[in-house]
Amino acid sequence: MSKIAVIFPGMGYHSDKPLLYFAKRLAREAGYEVVEVNYEFPFKAREIMNDKVRMKEAFKMAVLQIKEQLGEMSFDQYEDIVFVGKSIGTALAAYFDSELEVGARQVVFTPVPQTFDRVRKGSGIVFHGLADPWCDTAIAEEKCAELELPLYKVERANHSLETEDPMEDLSNLQWIMEKVKDFWAD
Template sequence: MKFNKLNIHGSRGFPLRNTLFSPGSGKKGLALLFPGAGYTCDMPALYYSRSILLSQKYDVLSLEYSFQNQGEMFDPDRIQEVLEDGEKVMDSIEKLGYSEFILVGKSLGTRVLTHLLSQRKLLDRAKAVYLTPVFSRVFNDATAGVKQEVFMVIGTKDPFYSPELIQDLKSQKDFQLLVLEGTDHGLEIPGDCIGSILRMKTLCLEMVKFFNK
């Protein structure tokens, strides 16, 4: 395992904290992990996503946003700043020579995924995993235009879980869906450690299938 840092300046002009993990020789491409507002790349769903991707021989770039670098809470009125952070990340990695990409986003990160997948030609053949997407009419309208293969994961106890909105998006775009019974916005079952671990195992197995199909 190798570790590196990329020189990425975010929307505010400050360096974005990041770590580039590499499994070594024989790598397939690059995976990008976009965290949630309060869900870092070291928390379970993204930690295990990274572990799986490394086992699949992808380099993996774990990131933070500008507001997280500054120790601030997310302000929804500054969403454009977060999307610009995503653009800055892409500007930096376009120079690195990768041709195969997987994007994984958690909650807020799913909005970054939709933005980048819709805008960046380099990502035309990418695959994307949306963990606990923020389903809404606005999100659906934007994500319906994404042409890449998408795998979405959400729990039945997540406040953004809406069978109606999921069906609405399904009517506009084909995507793979995993609904985890009883899990919340952190993809855990409150008060049930073993149940949470079993749900995470299910998520990991389905991700491996998605990456390899």
């Protein structure tokens, strides 16, 4: 069976950081071809927080860069397609799934509210930190219930799903990756 996982990183959270790094390793272990998209911005994530105009601008920049990278890819040759997104990457993954009519399953790490505008009902799993300043927990809970997406919440965790305690983070990371590994097997 041909399987592919496409990684959509965040603005400052690249694919060598823990969530995406281990998700990629688990994907490869499960027999997925892994493709990483990359995008660059002329500003940092914290510079656009709470600025809807600049956030939209960043999204459009990333869309153009991803189109160049995925433009020639034919997803219909794969029997299983998983998009793995982090932060703005979750919104971009949902957008490309919708625009290209891929029908991808989704691993959603720390969504931004805009992610829920495009993500398909029942298409994946969502991980959210209860101290994430980018997406209010009430929004994540409401939208995940509405879209029938399992929501895994991490106590005291920020937008990187990290807390102040590194040992707690390692424990949380293992728990998160166990859920992701189960998802690859579905």
